[in-house]
Amino acid sequence: MLTVNEVFFSIQGEGSRAGRSCVFVRLTGCPLRCVWCDTAYAFHEGARRDEAELAAELRQFPARLLCLTGGEPLAQPAAFPFVTRLLDDGWEVVVETSGHVPLGPLDPRAVAIMDVKTPGSGESHRMEWANLDRLRETDEVKFVIDGRGDYEWARGVVLERDLAARCTVLFSPVHGVLDPGTLGRWILDDGLGVRLQVQLHKVLWPGVSRGV
Numbered sequence: 001m002l003t004v005n006e007v008f009f010s011i012q013g014e015g016s017r018a019g020r021s022c023v024f025v026r027l028t029g030c031p032l033r034c035v036w037c038d039t040a041y042a043f044h045e046g047a048r049r050d051e052a053e054l055a056a057e058l059r060q061f062p063a064r065l066l067c068l069t070g071g072e073p074l075a076q077p078a079a080f081p082f083v084t085r086l087l088d089d090g091w092e093v094v095v096e097t098s099g100h101v102p103l104g105p106l107d108p109r110a111v112a113i114m115d116v117k118t119p120g121s122g123e124s125h126r127m128e129w130a131n132l133d134r135l136r137e138t139d140e141v142k143f144v145i146d147g148r149g150d151y152e153w154a155r156g157v158v159l160e161r162d163l164a165a166r167c168t169v170l171f172s173p174v175h176g177v178l179d180p181g182t183l184g185r186w187i188l189d190d191g192l193g194v195r196l197q198v199q200l201h202k203v204l205w206p207g208v209s210r211g212v
Helices: 051-058 079-088 148-161 180-190 200-204
Strands: 002-011 021-027 047-049 065-069 092-097 111-115 140-145 168-173
Touching: 002 051, 002 200, 021 051, 047 051, 051 079, 065 079, 079 092, 140 148, 148 168, 148 180, 168 180
Parallel strands: 021 065, 065 092, 092 111, 111 140, 140 168
Antiparallel strands: 002 021, 002 047
């Protein structure tokens, strides 16, 4: 059984698949409390769902890209076999994870989009740094950045660990806090091999917090 906050069909707003039609499964619960979190409603709201019944519901959507998100989806142990079920069913699965939960049990056919928590999040001390050693070329790493201090910290991690040579690295400004153009200029000035990301769904549907 999984505790599910919401299931919806929308446009993927983040990562290298931004702009694609995508089915989202948002699971309930997260052990972290990032100060800029925009899905705090998923901390506790949700209903228990049978995996087979949920998988059948998902097949009704006109897409085969699925994003498992949260909260922190991998905080529920049942999420790992559920990802394998989806992959066996022919889904392209991306898993948005905080970097706090070890990635070792995740089916290697899934794509991990893993946060590296910056100091501005208030949760950088909770990072499971061994996850960076588990990343594959198909995975993605995301740094959510609230200002110059976060940027310089993230730049240091990228350079010290040669992350941009290993997988896609996303730098995302905190929406409404850091101007995306400012972040873009910092990236250009440093010649940093990362990808600037804005949250496309917040551009398409401003002010809508759920189901997008």
